[in-house]
Amino acid sequence: MIKNVFSGSVDYVQILDETGNADQSLFPKELDDKTLVQMYKSMSFARAADAKAISLQRQGRLATYGPMVGEEATQVGSAFAMRPQDIFVPNFRQHGVFMARGYPLYKFYLSWKGYEEGGAQKDFKSTAVAVPVGTQMPHGVGVAFAQKYKKTGAVVVAYVGDGGTSEGDFYEAINFAGAMKVPLVSIIENNQWAISMPRSRQSAAETLAQKGIAAGIKCVQVDGNDVIGVYKVVSEAIKDASDMNPSLIECVTYRMGIHTTSDDPTKYRPDSDVEEWKKKDPISRMRAYLSKNGMWDDHLEERMVQDDAKAIDDAVAQADAFKPDPKSMFENVYSFVPDVLKDEEEKAIHSNFWQ
Amino acid sequence: MVTAINSALDIILKENDNAVVLGEDVGVDGGVFRVTDGLQKKYGEGRVIDTPLAESAIIGASIGMALEGMHPIPEIQFAGFMFLGYSQLVNHAARYRARTRSTMSVPMTVRVPVSGGIRALEHHSESPEAVYSNMGGLVVVEPSTPYDAKGLLIKAARMNDPVLFLEPTKLYRLFKQEIPEEDYEIPIGKANVVKDGDSLTIITYGTMVPVVQNAVKAKNADAEIVDLRTINPLDENTFIESVKKTGRALIVHEASASFGAGAEIAARIAEKAIYDLDAPVIRVASPSLPYPLPGYENYYVPNEKRVGEEIDRILSF
Ligand SMILES: Cc1ncc(C[n+]2csc(CCOP(=O)(O)OP(=O)(O)O)c2C)c(N)n1
Numbered sequence A: 001m002i003k004n005v006f007s008g009s010v011d012y013v014q015i016l017d018e019t020g021n022a023d024q025s026l027f028p029k030e031l032d033d034k035t036l037v038q039m040y041k042s043m044s045f046a047r048a049a050d051a052k053a054i055s056l057q058r059q060g061r062l063a064t065y066g067p068m069v070g071e072e073a074t075q076v077g078s079a080f081a082m083r084p085q086d087i088f089v090p091n092f093r094q095h096g097v098f099m100a101r102g103y104p105l106y107k108f109y110l111s112w113k114g115y116e117e118g119g120a121q122k123d124f125k126s127t128a129v130a131v132p133v134g135t136q137m138p139h140g141v142g143v144a145f146a147q148k149y150k151k152t153g154a155v156v157v158a159y160v161g162d163g164g165t166s167e168g169d170f171y172e173a174i175n176f177a178g179a180m181k182v183p184l185v186s187i188i189e190n191n192q193w194a195i196s197m198p199r200s201r202q203s204a205a206e207t208l209a210q211k212g213i214a215a216g217i218k219c220v221q222v223d224g225n226d227v228i229g230v231y232k233v234v235s236e237a238i239k240d241a242s243d244m245n246p247s248l249i250e251c252v253t254y255r256m257g258i259h260t261t262s263d264d265p266t267k268y269r270p271d272s273d274v275e276e277w278k279k280k281d282p283i284s285r286m287r288a289y290l291s292k293n294g295m296w297d298d299h300l301e302e303r304m305v306q307d308d309a310k311a312i313d314d315a316v317a318q319a320d321a322f323k324p325d326p327k328s329m330f331e332n333v334y335s336f337v338p339d340v341l342k343d344e345e346e347k348a349i350h351s352n353f354w355q
Numbered sequence B: 001m002v003t004a005i006n007s008a009l010d011i012i013l014k015e016n017d018n019a020v021v022l023g024e025d026v027g028v029d030g031g032v033f034r035v036t037d038g039l040q041k042k043y044g045e046g047r048v049i050d051t052p053l054a055e056s057a058i059i060g061a062s063i064g065m066a067l068e069g070m071h072p073i074p075e076i077q078f079a080g081f082m083f084l085g086y087s088q089l090v091n092h093a094a095r096y097r098a099r100t101r102s103t104m105s106v107p108m109t110v111r112v113p114v115s116g117g118i119r120a121l122e123h124h125s126e127s128p129e130a131v132y133s134n135m136g137g138l139v140v141v142e143p144s145t146p147y148d149a150k151g152l153l154i155k156a157a158r159m160n161d162p163v164l165f166l167e168p169t170k171l172y173r174l175f176k177q178e179i180p181e182e183d184y185e186i187p188i189g190k191a192n193v194v195k196d197g198d199s200l201t202i203i204t205y206g207t208m209v210p211v212v213q214n215a216v217k218a219k220n221a222d223a224e225i226v227d228l229r230t231i232n233p234l235d236e237n238t239f240i241e242s243v244k245k246t247g248r249a250l251i252v253h254e255a256s257a258s259f260g261a262g263a264e265i266a267a268r269i270a271e272k273a274i275y276d277l278d279a280p281v282i283r284v285a286s287p288s289l290p291y292p293l294p295g296y297e298n299y300y301v302p303n304e305k306r307v308g309e310e311i312d313r314i315l316s317f
């Protein structure tokens, strides 16, 4: 006997198309004009701050930096869907989520300058940046478990790249989330590339979202360059997660820039690919929508660009003014300072850290 | 050193049809440090393989290939990410030969960039050699020059053992050295006396070799410099003989001090040469804490000045 015991499918959602026309039947009612403008401003700000980071790196004022240009809608749309109590779990590219949720910009620059103090963030609702790919996903499960355990009502939103979905930690985490029924929304920020590896080489699966099917959790794919679509899908997932139904969302976007400032994409991808994706740009699409509906004009754009530039310059100046204290290396390793470290520290201080 | 390693891989791929290179971005991109540049063009996608982003599967699949008579040469992109494949390395690669009484073995050469000093992001600068040397079963090699890198890698890829080949990123392009184009081997498990001397022995390896050489030059010290080349198994004879001659042992490594390779070396000196010592054994190493973000690394990694101070101190006894 053979009978079908399971079949699955994955929906794709888009609300704002590439020319800035919205599917009104899906448009989230709660998004008023003011919020829509804020979403646009937030994406524009993230892009400007990101561009500044690249230029600082090129001047030797930042360490290696991985830009997020092109992925603004995925990051800002999901950040706007989160409620103040919700907690997010980033990898290393969610600069736009940090900014949209009000992370102090100078600290953002400080951390990418290579100072731990930039990541000191006691009252901010996120875990720390996680560089080892995929490893943050099990943390998401645990943070979500803690919300359930403590009955906080908060939901956790964890991010992973398309490449990250190949790591064992990713599978273990979504499976754990489903089995333990924790309030976790996992977002795959599929920007089509993992350094030089295209999405097609990462997995034989047609969509990355469908990996959630095997974990027994809801899954959906959304146009990751459509800030309204991302907002809607993530908002609904947060509602489900509040009822202890975790889910997996694949945001289909594109890494418009370099992987990091150490990367040379001309080695592995044609510029024409990037040109194609420029037509789907998340920011120009939203601007077109706002303009068409009388919410935005050139004058407002000009003022925003000036305000952003000033805020960014101020933040950079504040980060530049930071003076590192190498003693901080020794004093933050344990909850106490052991004798071994005290000795090593004293010796280092005595010799002025051999500078 | 990048060119030297590339040349060694080329020689191995040419001579051994069963050798394959695999890892993240090693093919089209030629590796993030360009170490495998051009090899995929030359040997094809079937032998220089771009894999999905999954370290445990890279090491685990390599073990499977090795068990079937292949000689995989996986690359792990940075030392910090090796830990995602750690279970495969220590639970399987290191133990296979011992637990099958040599009827099965895992000939593979795992290449991994290590150590700091290049202002890299978090998890890109660790020096984990001691971690892999502690359990036994893994050969751990670390070259300090382009010449050594080529000869050691060729030797490693011809051995019937799992070899962890640690490549100090700082030395990838630090200095140019003419190296022979042809095939040559450097023995594994043998240290190299880089410089003869009579008044102290400095035992070091990897990124610290040029730092030590400069410090010795600056101090004009009559030091014997031993470059371990192989961390595990240790070539005890070479440094014990040297310490017996000089009466002083200074150990310099970039990895943090506590439970590092230096502790093992010092213990062996204490066991075998303590009555020959004129001064306490001194270690120069990074502090016993996690590698910091790049803004602090210059305060963390031992430098020439620090080695110089300790040369003065050990000679003052
Ligand atoms: C475990 C691990 N392996 C390798 C790396 C090196 N690395 C950094 S980012 C990256 C690609 C990640 O691709 P993806 O998950 O799609 O995220 P993206 O960079 O595109 O945002 C790699 C291989 C790493 N950081 N962690």
Ligand SMILES: [Mg+2]
Residues within 6 Å of the ligand: A161, A162, A163, A189, A190, A191, A192, A193, A194, A195
């Ligand atoms: Mg990606």
